Amino acid sequence: MMFGRDVRDAVARREFTLSIRRWSRPQVKVGGRYLSAGLVIEIDLLRGSASAP
Numbered sequence: 001m002m003f004g005r006d007v008r009d010a011v012a013r014r015e016f017t018l019s020i021r022r023w024s025r026p027q028v029k030v031g032g033r034y035l036s037a038g039l040v041i042e043i044d045l046l047r048g049s050a051s052a053p
Contacts, residue, residue, distance in 0.1 A: 003037075008036060029043065029046070
């Protein structure tokens with residue numbers, strides 16, 4: 001997932017700790033670390049929900 005510069009800066013300051021994304025199937029895994037413009041984002045929880053058609 002790509003974040004815009006303003007969101008990346010807020011993530012780096014730990015102002016955001018949650019991101020909600022709709023996928024047809026998971027694109028990340030718990031424990032995974034993802035590089036986004038110099039930041040390393042680590043997934044520590046992945047929760048599914050009912051999807052809308």
